[in-house]
Amino acid sequence: MLRKFVSFILLLCILLSFVIPAYAAPNESIITPNTIVANRRDSTVYINNQRFNFHTFDINGQNHMRIRDLAFMLNRTGVQFGVSWNSERRAIQLTTGTPYTPVGSELRPKSTTGKTGIFSEARVCIDGTISIFNTLSIDGETYFRLRDISTALGFSITWSASDSRIIIDAGSRTVEVSVSTSTGPGAHRRIIDTSRPVIALTFDDGPGLHTTEVLDILSAHGTPATFFVLGRLAERNPATITRMYNFGHEIANHSWSHALLTRENNARITKEIVNTNMVIESITGRAPVLFRAPYGAVNSRVEQVLRDLDFPIINWSLDSRDWENRNANAIYNATMRDVRDRDILLYHDIHITTAHALRRIIPSLIAQGFQLVTVSELMCFSGISLQAGQEYRHGR
Ligand code: ZN
Numbered sequence: 001m002l003r004k005f006v007s008f009i010l011l012l013c014i015l016l017s018f019v020i021p022a023y024a025a026p027n028e029s030i031i032t033p034n035t036i037v038a039n040r041r042d043s044t045v046y047i048n049n050q051r052f053n054f055h056t057f058d059i060n061g062q063n064h065m066r067i068r069d070l071a072f073m074l075n076r077t078g079v080q081f082g083v084s085w086n087s088e089r090r091a092i093q094l095t096t097g098t099p100y101t102p103v104g105s106e107l108r109p110k111s112t113t114g115k116t117g118i119f120s121e122a123r124v125c126i127d128g129t130i131s132i133f134n135t136l137s138i139d140g141e142t143y144f145r146l147r148d149i150s151t152a153l154g155f156s157i158t159w160s161a162s163d164s165r166i167i168i169d170a171g172s173r174t175v176e177v178s179v180s181t182s183t184g185p186g187a188h189r190r191i192i193d194t195s196r197p198v199i200a201l202t203f204d205d206g207p208g209l210h211t212t213e214v215l216d217i218l219s220a221h222g223t224p225a226t227f228f229v230l231g232r233l234a235e236r237n238p239a240t241i242t243r244m245y246n247f248g249h250e251i252a253n254h255s256w257s258h259a260l261l262t263r264e265n266n267a268r269i270t271k272e273i274v275n276t277n278m279v280i281e282s283i284t285g286r287a288p289v290l291f292r293a294p295y296g297a298v299n300s301r302v303e304q305v306l307r308d309l310d311f312p313i314i315n316w317s318l319d320s321r322d323w324e325n326r327n328a329n330a331i332y333n334a335t336m337r338d339v340r341d342r343d344i345l346l347y348h349d350i351h352i353t354t355a356h357a358l359r360r361i362i363p364s365l366i367a368q369g370f371q372l373v374t375v376s377e378l379m380c381f382s383g384i385s386l387q388a389g390q391e392y393r394h395g396r
Helices: 002-031 067-074 146-153 211-221 231-236 238-247 266-284 300-309 328-338 352-367 375-381
Strands: 034-047 050-059 062-066 081-086 091-096 115-126 129-138 141-145 156-160 165-169 174-181 198-204 226-229 250-253 344-348 371-373
Touching (some): 050 129, 115 141, 115 146, 211 352, 226 231, 266 300, 328 352
Antiparallel strands (some): 034 174, 062 141, 115 129, 165 174
16 A cells, blocks of 8 residues: 555656646746847947947847947946856856956947847856846847846946936946937937036026027037026027927026016016926926026025925026126136036027137037036036025036
């Protein structure tokens, strides 16, 4: 009886050993080769002043890139790893703490888009341990999910979609890398190199007679600015507001009629601000989030209204005095003499002399290594979270 029972158990075990893999099989279907159309995304990264062009494939919001491109770029940071082929273990070998030796074709994007990608697997050997990664195979190249590699190597990569930044945290130090992409929402190129100074140009009191000229100069250099516009002028010049918005300039609120708000009652202050936001939102679909008071004049009452309406107050750290000196050289000199990292610069797009000065100012600033961004970008980049009713003059 006992022998019969043992035989029965043995038979059951043998049967189960066939049955269990059969049941396990459906789980493996997720790694069965499967195809997808992958769209290429060209990106530019600056690391320590060095520019890299590379390409990724975005699948379901996940960035896939070649592991040697990543290693090549990270050579300049505290995160280093070598990439080689371990034939004995039939795995891609990642050697941590070793600088990567380029083998030629790194970071050279192929010219085609809309490739067929095949979901596949790759064996990766890190510190003697084999890990299996789900990868994407395109044109015989293996693309890894950035997140998988960072997890395996013990550093974190975060992607901040709002300001297009890849943040690589190498433990002891944080390396921030800014990326601009040629596709995606807005497609506004914004490359911020953490090792170089960043400033924000602001233009008040428009849109006016010379705004178009200012926009032409900014476009020619591909640089964004922030326009503190008046509601009543925005209403009359919707095409100019649309042009600003489409280029990626920031449109901010400078009241409806340029009233000295400290002399107005709360209801009137509110109306000046709310109506301006409404007209801009009706043109661009997006309501401004920054406010600058006419004449920079605020008191505790104006501040309270701005707190209630949820607006920070943006002033400036460098006044070009273009409203006073209607002379392009004077405006140029005032800018170039005092400009510092994280400054907010004040101009007015209603004077022709300002437009003339800008023709020299912008290339000079760029030549000196300054990166021009919007006020919101400057604050975000500087790690400043804006509080309603508070005044800000710079990103320092
Ligand atoms: Zn003004």
